[in-house]
Amino acid sequence: MKTLKISLVLIYLLSLSGISFSELASDKFANNKLPGNLIWQTNIDSAEWSSKDAVTGGIMRYSISSFPPTLRTVGPDSNNAFRSYLLDNQIPLVDIHPNTDVVIPLLATHWAYDKDGRTVHYKINPLAKWSDGTPVTADDFLFALELNRSKHIVAPWYNKHYSEQVLDVIKHDSHTISIVGATPKPKKDLHVFYSILPRAKHFHQLNSDWITHYNWEIEPNTGPYQVSKVKKGKSITFTRKKDWWATELPYLRNRFNVDTVILKVVRDPNTAFKYFKRGELDAFNLTLPKLWHDKAKGPMFDKGFIHKITYHNQIEQSAAGLFLNLDNELLADIRVRKAIASSLNFKQVIDVILRGDYQRLPTFHTGYGSYSNTSIQPIEFDLNNAIQLLQQAGWLQKDSHGIRSKGNQRLSFKISYGNKLYEPQVLLLAEEAKKSGIELIPYYLEATSFYKNVIEKKHDIAWLGWSTGLRPAYWQHFHSDNANKPQTNNITNLNNKAIDELINKYRKGTEESLRIKLAHEIEKSIAEQVVFIPSTMKSFTRAAYWRWLQLPEAHATKSSSQLFDPFNSRFGGLFWINGKIKFDSLASQKTGVGFKATTITNTQHQ
Amino acid sequence: MSLDSTKPWQRFKSLKRGYYSLLLLLTLIAISLSAELIFNSKALVVYYNGDYHFPVFSDVKEGTDFGLDYQYETNYRQLKKTWLNDPENFVLLPLVPYNATETDLSHSYPPTAPNVNHQHYLGTDTIGRDILVRLVYGFRIAILFALTLLLVEYIVGVLVGSLMGFLGGRFDLLFQRLIEIWSNIPFLYIVMIMSSLITPGFWSLVMIMALFGWMNMTWYMRTASYRESSRDYIKAAKAMGASNFRIIYKHIIPNTVSTIVTFIPFSVAAGISALTALDFLSFGLPAPTPSWGELLKQGVDNLEYPWIIISVVTSLSIVLLLVTFIGEAIREAFDPKHEVYYE
Numbered sequence: 001m002k003t004l005k006i007s008l009v010l011i012y013l014l015s016l017s018g019i020s021f022s023e024l025a026s027d028k029f030a031n032n033k034l035p036g037n038l039i040w041q042t043n044i045d046s047a048e049w050s051s052k053d054a055v056t057g058g059i060m061r062y063s064i065s066s067f068p069p070t071l072r073t074v075g076p077d078s079n080n081a082f083r084s085y086l087l088d089n090q091i092p093l094v095d096i097h098p099n100t101d102v103v104i105p106l107l108a109t110h111w112a113y114d115k116d117g118r119t120v121h122y123k124i125n126p127l128a129k130w131s132d133g134t135p136v137t138a139d140d141f142l143f144a145l146e147l148n149r150s151k152h153i154v155a156p157w158y159n160k161h162y163s164e165q166v167l168d169v170i171k172h173d174s175h176t177i178s179i180v181g182a183t184p185k186p187k188k189d190l191h192v193f194y195s196i197l198p199r200a201k202h203f204h205q206l207n208s209d210w211i212t213h214y215n216w217e218i219e220p221n222t223g224p225y226q227v228s229k230v231k232k233g234k235s236i237t238f239t240r241k242k243d244w245w246a247t248e249l250p251y252l253r254n255r256f257n258v259d260t261v262i263l264k265v266v267r268d269p270n271t272a273f274k275y276f277k278r279g280e281l282d283a284f285n286l287t288l289p290k291l292w293h294d295k296a297k298g299p300m301f302d303k304g305f306i307h308k309i310t311y312h313n314q315i316e317q318s319a320a321g322l323f324l325n326l327d328n329e330l331l332a333d334i335r336v337r338k339a340i341a342s343s344l345n346f347k348q349v350i351d352v353i354l355r356g357d358y359q360r361l362p363t364f365h366t367g368y369g370s371y372s373n374t375s376i377q378p379i380e381f382d383l384n385n386a387i388q389l390l391q392q393a394g395w396l397q398k399d400s401h402g403i404r405s406k407g408n409q410r411l412s413f414k415i416s417y418g419n420k421l422y423e424p425q426v427l428l429l430a431e432e433a434k435k436s437g438i439e440l441i442p443y444y445l446e447a448t449s450f451y452k453n454v455i456e457k458k459h460d461i462a463w464l465g466w467s468t469g470l471r472p473a474y475w476q477h478f479h480s481d482n483a484n485k486p487q488t489n490n491i492t493n494l495n496n497k498a499i500d501e502l503i504n505k506y507r508k509g510t511e512e513s514l515r516i517k518l519a520h521e522i523e524k525s526i527a528e529q530v531v532f533i534p535s536t537m538k539s540f541t542r543a544a545y546w547r548w549l550q551l552p553e554a555h556a557t558k559s560s561s562q563l564f565d566p567f568n569s570r571f572g573g574l575f576w577i578n579g580k581i582k583f584d585s586l587a588s589q590k591t592g593v594g595f596k597a598t599t600i601t602n603t604q605h606q
Numbered sequence: 607m608s609l610d611s612t613k614p615w616q617r618f619k620s621l622k623r624g625y626y627s628l629l630l631l632l633t634l635i636a637i638s639l640s641a642e643l644i645f646n647s648k649a650l651v652v653y654y655n656g657d658y659h660f661p662v663f664s665d666v667k668e669g670t671d672f673g674l675d676y677q678y679e680t681n682y683r684q685l686k687k688t689w690l691n692d693p694e695n696f697v698l699l700p701l702v703p704y705n706a707t708e709t710d711l712s713h714s715y716p717p718t719a720p721n722v723n724h725q726h727y728l729g730t731d732t733i734g735r736d737i738l739v740r741l742v743y744g745f746r747i748a749i750l751f752a753l754t755l756l757l758v759e760y761i762v763g764v765l766v767g768s769l770m771g772f773l774g775g776r777f778d779l780l781f782q783r784l785i786e787i788w789s790n791i792p793f794l795y796i797v798m799i800m801s802s803l804i805t806p807g808f809w810s811l812v813m814i815m816a817l818f819g820w821m822n823m824t825w826y827m828r829t830a831s832y833r834e835s836s837r838d839y840i841k842a843a844k845a846m847g848a849s850n851f852r853i854i855y856k857h858i859i860p861n862t863v864s865t866i867v868t869f870i871p872f873s874v875a876a877g878i879s880a881l882t883a884l885d886f887l888s889f890g891l892p893a894p895t896p897s898w899g900e901l902l903k904q905g906v907d908n909l910e911y912p913w914i915i916i917s918v919v920t921s922l923s924i925v926l927l928l929v930t931f932i933g934e935a936i937r938e939a940f941d942p943k944h945e946v947y948y949e
Binding site for chain 2: 399
């Protein structure tokens, strides 16, 4: 389940994603000359995933659960759910093809890899324009680096990342730049780890007033839409640019079709769903089983006004589950850890609470393509096995509640969680675990205190899910460098020499095949330690939408985490509104004449 | 005014609505206090191989104790089914054979509608726990919470209030200002902040709420004892050398008891509502504590399963109505107008 998205966790995760490596990179390219013999690549022949039938026009209405505290995308309060709507309208230089995973050009037209293994050269598309009509040039990238390094933005993580990871951005001419990263990486990874979005230099005045001045300023962007109306506390409207520079560009054409996107603030999800059913919102994400099976019912569905769709995707799975803290002396015993894993009835959770829609997550890094070790299976629910293990570990007495003890010690742990969504699952697992004599006390903490509690490693067992990245990240989660220290992501405090060594090799490896082999080995060793008990995953996205919304024939892409995302540069904006159908639908809603009930299941990428 | 305490009671008894409400409420409390005997997944009596077992009163009995193949707590409902045609062994289950935290997932996806055959008389909640059982255990917690809170608040409130009225002077002034400031601190924010830092338990919640709830009583007690302290019998007691505390305990409080008693039912109602409200907002007692507020929240979020919301709203209304009827009757019973005649 990918629901726990504590943004702080994300920030932290990113902050540990590489080694620092300082070198004055700009010395590399004396006089800002490009090295000779570069092989420029421009992959414009890959299959496109939008539909040629798409027509422009119409209004798309969504709900968001809270109004953003600022329109800045960096600095205090900017790390909120709304930010992605703004950032998705800043087109990256290149992106990864959502179906074939090859690199495709967006803001850049060409790119070339330097022989040092950590630098990529880009040619910026000369057509590219900011929303105010000013051309996008190399200076905007240089300025982006300056801004991200500036103290005035009050964003330490950005300051650090754009100094220690992205070492430099070099301008060769007005439309050619090089981005220098800290360490060599496989080619495709370079684009992801060492990327930078341009910022309109002519718009910003970087001084100590920056944060307050730009709180509610609408920053120029390069994407298809721009914020056009802000009703504070109520809604934010985006309007499609009339002459967007990239309308005819490969991979971006026939996309981003609706004229207007309205994001309406509806705090309560139940109320939001009622709005949707009344036709005041056009599409609604129905990932939660309760919504899909119980709430998405009624005349509007039966009469075919609202359609339902399930789309099976293939994306990196959030490492969600239980993290056992080895600092706890009872959990330090691997037999106890194994017994806990054997006492957790995830099958029941999946069958009953998740209605069989989800699957058991096999291991920490699942869905990372060839990097994932698919031979690993999680420990199955088996009470007899658990009881046997506990007896071997000397947990023989039982108290009046049936909980095991040894001397003065009681086999009792707190399961902390920071999201009420997990509560039914935690309660169900704890009830079952009692049978083997293990007491699991549900311990809910409000998200921020939960995060603090976990990152300071004060938990016994923590239930959470990490956000995903392009490649497995072992060092931050499992290396002893980060064990027994607050504010690091090794929340199990795993401290194992053999695993450390493998992780070191993995981090230094530049050969893809070697890294994959090492990833498999590390994953297996970690699974054997039973410090992480995987919970569940879903390999689909699903939604309900009014019948006037149209999707391409393939519906979405392999990488689509949502079907009706409006702006995302990889899989967003594929839908369009059929005005005639909308007109007919609204008319027949009055007369009560219905259409065919429709539920689509797309298993192309299952 | 008469000091004869039997008279108000006689009058209270004569007020039928209040009197029967009290009896009903006391019955409900008695049922909830003995809930383990009526609402429990453990059997009352198991007769196995010539021996009697009383699982409700004993430690956990494992399946192997009754010839089953598992080493964890016996599922007595299952055992009863197994022994249905066994002439030698038998199981006697409580009236409702479920406890407040167990999830019954044997029928269909929770929540399941009320069903007499499954013995879920009010249905189950969103993770399959019996609603009736949770209501009963939740009521026990709510009423005990309200009574404990009342006790703490009244002890502090009555004491401080009496002292303010009796001592007067600087003490009175100081506490007046203190209470004015203290009552301006927004209580709900404090509870929200506290419960984001710690997971509140029964006692910590009582203490937090008492910290902000003791002030109400002080004003009434201050006025009452101020009035009393100017009377002749207090002066007489002073003249005889009685200590301040003796005067307060022996003279002032007994003479102001009617003020205190009339407030009790309303404080109980307030206590129950407060706990329910906090649980509803998930700032109350931690899961899986059975709670009316948590059920109410589930009910509101799941209006398509009406049995949840109907059960909890009905129970809440009945209990609050009973308490209010009792309160009205008490107020009438203690009304001095019955005794003072104006000429």
